[in-house]
Ligand code: GDP
């Protein structure tokens with residue numbers, strides 16, 4: 001099921017990123033501990049009334065060295081393209097500025113629902129500041145305070161009202177949906193074209209949405225696949241080409257609809273920092289991951305080249321240690337046949353459900369082999385384990401005190417679970433919950 005998307009627009013300094021961070025909250029991010037990865041984020045997940053949604057801070061999207069007004073116009077256009085609901089944010093202390101009116105003009109031209117948020121209304125006396133903003137023509141202005149966290153509930157209630165109905169799965173359960181991500185020029189579109197070139201393909205604009213995502217469906221050896229055109233690979237525009245943040249955003253939107261993400265690397269050029277960042281998004285989204293080293297035709301090789309490259313990948317992508325690596329060439333089709341079988345395997349593992357009794361036996365065995373840690377004389381006690389979800393597989397350990405499950409012991413258990421059940425290509429989520 002796809003989550004609704006909310007975008008925040010408004011001129012600089014009205015408090016967009018402050019509100020974004022409030023809405024996203026302190027989400028635990030594994031990748032964030034990796035230097036240089038997912039810093040200054042503009043895209044994340046929030047939750048309101050038990051419904052998850054994605055949220056974009058368009059203020060973080062900088063378009064080359066365009067002048068100020070075109071920047072905010074572009075940002076408003078991106079919001080219209082990407083979002084189901086737009087939060088238009090202004091600064092209550094400044095009154096309506098020219099830049100606010102520019103944003104408003106663009107938003108008038110779309111038919112997306114807009115909720116007007118008047119920020120920096122830090123106390124009830126300042127509530128009168130909001131009335132001026134009725135004249136912008138977006139209905140009731142909601143007074144909020146990002147720094148004090150006031151008024152957010154009412155704002156989100158209003159946003160929630162405009163969410164689309166929860167929709168059904170778009171494809172049959174057994175269909176494997178995958179997308180390709182990677183920095184520009186690694187060969188994503190070439191690879192898509194090569195894969196599709198061999199198949200009878202049905203290309204569709206996804207039903208019922210106005211977003212320009214293009215899905216390509218094909219069947220190979222009885223298995224149905226959909227390639228989700230992530231970064232608008234076949235629809236390149238000026239904004240996409242020049243804006244890293246926007247292309248990342250598009251990639252993340254595609255990741256979300258996928259079961260499997262192919263992280264494409266340029267074998268000829270090698271790994272650079274940007275690859276790591278892109279891979280971090282795939283990991284964090286909890287999708288199955290395959291690392292694809294493309295342009296293998298252009299690499300001078302001897303019998304050690306592949307192993308050396310593989311080691312480099314392992315050193316650079318520590319957090320993707322579960323992801324298998326495929327070497328191929330989109331151009332010459334060298335080793336292309338190795339790709340889909342790996343996609344099948346990781347998709348299967350991503351949806352794998354293990355039996356509770358076998359899982360518990362494994363946990364007991366593991367504890368016998370390597371006793372649980374103690375902290376201040378208190379020992380971790382694991383009473384029971386169960387897999388509560390798939391995609392990705394998620395395991396809950398019922399324990400006497402969740403604080404006692406330290407990183408190293410969690411990793412020990414994860415390794416044991418992986419040794420026993422496979423789970424190649426999929427992240428595993430392991431949580432501890434208190435129950436004595
Ligand atoms: P953005 O450029 O729209 O993302 O704005 P920021 O979130 O970076 O905020 C700009 C400035 O306004 C920062 O100095 C914030 O601390 C401040 N700010 C944000 N929200 C509030 C608020 O509700 N009240 C007040 N007084 N200041 C705020």
Ligand code: GDP
Nearest residue numbers: 184185186187188189190294295298329330331
């Ligand atoms: P994208 O930006 O990731 O979609 O990359 P493209 O598919 O546009 O490819 C970028 C460039 O790399 C183009 O000039 C392609 O011809 C070239 N390219 C793509 N795949 C291969 C490959 O397997 N081998 C070689 N030698 N070049 C490739």
